[in-house]
Amino acid sequence: MSADQRRIQPRKQPRQVRAELTRQRILTAAAHVFGEHGYAAGTTNRIAERAGISIGSLYQYFPNKDAILAELLVRHLDDGAAIAERLQREALPGPIEDIFRLFVRGAIESHLDEPRLLRVLLEQAPKSTDVLVKVERLKTNLVGYLRALLDGHPEVRITDTETAARLIVTTVELVIHQLVADHEPVDIGCLETELVAMLTRYVRG
Amino acid sequence: MSADQRRIQPRKQPRQVRAELTRQRILTAAAHVFGEHGYAAGTTNRIAERAGISIGSLYQYFPNKDAILAELLVRHLDDGAAIAERLQREALPGPIEDIFRLFVRGAIESHLDEPRLLRVLLEQAPKSTDVLVKVERLKTNLVGYLRALLDGHPEVRITDTETAARLIVTTVELVIHQLVADHEPVDIGCLETELVAMLTRYVRG
DNA sequence: CATAATTATGAGCAAATACTCAGGTCTTGC
DNA sequence: GCAAGACCTGAGTATTTGCTCATAATTATG
Numbered sequence A, B: 001m002s003a004d005q006r007r008i009q010p011r012k013q014p015r016q017v018r019a020e021l022t023r024q025r026i027l028t029a030a031a032h033v034f035g036e037h038g039y040a041a042g043t044t045n046r047i048a049e050r051a052g053i054s055i056g057s058l059y060q061y062f063p064n065k066d067a068i069l070a071e072l073l074v075r076h077l078d079d080g081a082a083i084a085e086r087l088q089r090e091a092l093p094g095p096i097e098d099i100f101r102l103f104v105r106g107a108i109e110s111h112l113d114e115p116r117l118l119r120v121l122l123e124q125a126p127k128s129t130d131v132l133v134k135v136e137r138l139k140t141n142l143v144g145y146l147r148a149l150l151d152g153h154p155e156v157r158i159t160d161t162e163t164a165a166r167l168i169v170t171t172v173e174l175v176i177h178q179l180v181a182d183h184e185p186v187d188i189g190c191l192e193t194e195l196v197a198m199l200t201r202y203v204r205g
Numbered sequence C: 001c002a003t004a005a006t007t008a009t010g011a012g013c014a015a016a017t018a019c020t021c022a023g024g025t026c027t028t029g030c
Numbered sequence D: 001g002c003a004a005g006a007c008c009t010g011a012g013t014a015t016t017t018g019c020t021c022a023t024a025a026t027t028a029t030g
Helices: A017-041 A044-051 A055-061 A065-090 A096-109 A115-124 A129-152 A161-180 A188-204 B017-041 B044-051 B055-061 B065-090 B096-109 B115-124 B129-152 B161-180 B188-204
Strands: none
Touching (some): A017 A055, A017 A115, A044 A055, A044 A065, A065 A115, A065 A129, A096 A161, A096 A188, A115 A161, A129 A161, A161 B188, A188 B161, A188 B188, B017 B044, B017 B055, B017 B065, B017 B115, B065 B096, B065 B115, B065 B129, B115 B161, B129 B161
């Protein structure tokens, strides 16, 4: 397939309005197609067709197929980072349970639309170093914040806060991915309640 | 790509010893190649090359590429089912913490070798109805067993045992998949300890 | 209105790859 | 030792698909 991706800028910059519009149409179509067919079967021609443009136009805005999915992933990561930042401002000192609830809600919130695409993003996304760094940065940020929280909160009775923070972040992320994108419809409310309960009782010892 | 898979039996049956040997060599090679390159880039020619046989021989034992991965998945599922069955016999009435530890250890145990392949299996495996049924059956079995355990154990103080059982099974499965196949080496011992602690405190209320 | 710049088109190329088949080699059974 | 069947071979086929490029259409500029 491909692994190079040496051409970063497929063209200089979109300068007209219709150009930016076409770009958006491509990304929207790609989100649908990748979510529907997966990455391998989500062909560029299909994306162009769904976007209502020609295949040539598509390649004027993206250097290759990987770049399209990477762009979608970057957008999702930026959304996640924004939510995480918001949470870190909102979460005033209070019961650890409330903080966890905010945390879990934020995670659920950012995965409600387009769960199928999300799955593709995280499972089959081409692992360009550029994007991987961004993923790692977001995760490290979350883990660091959570660890500081665990260290400073009076309710918390845990020694290995490093491992605990990682476990919590990983658990929330994965469980939500799984259950939101799952075939069997799970009640989101129940899930939230139980997940928060699990985390709370865990850290309170 | 492919989605048919109408030819189930590529040939009647292996009747000589070398035939069965070749079959094994193909599966072993496929496990390596899929684990190394992923499903899409794990070409049948590469598998044949690694197995030291010709591409024609490969297609005498498997009707198509999907079938090879499906066979690997079925084997892993059978292993998992065997371990689960063993656990359900071993786990005598005792502290819930000990039971969870056995549970977690069993899960880790069955994912230690070939973690990369495991990832491919679960993320990119072709979802033939046949295999999906087997996955669902194993999961339902585990959830049912765990729910009965939660319902009957004196230490447990949880009302929604159905959701709890699902949450626990999902969490253990996903966290272990993630951390075992992860790039960053996480201490398995720490992980086991914390995971068991989390589950135990969760169900004890 | 004329010229240049930007954007759009889509037939077709090159490469990759799942899979076939005609014809070999090895094993078995008598 | 000799057929008959089981097993193996690998060059080649058919198809898919990411992507290019020559050309056309549209928009900006002066």
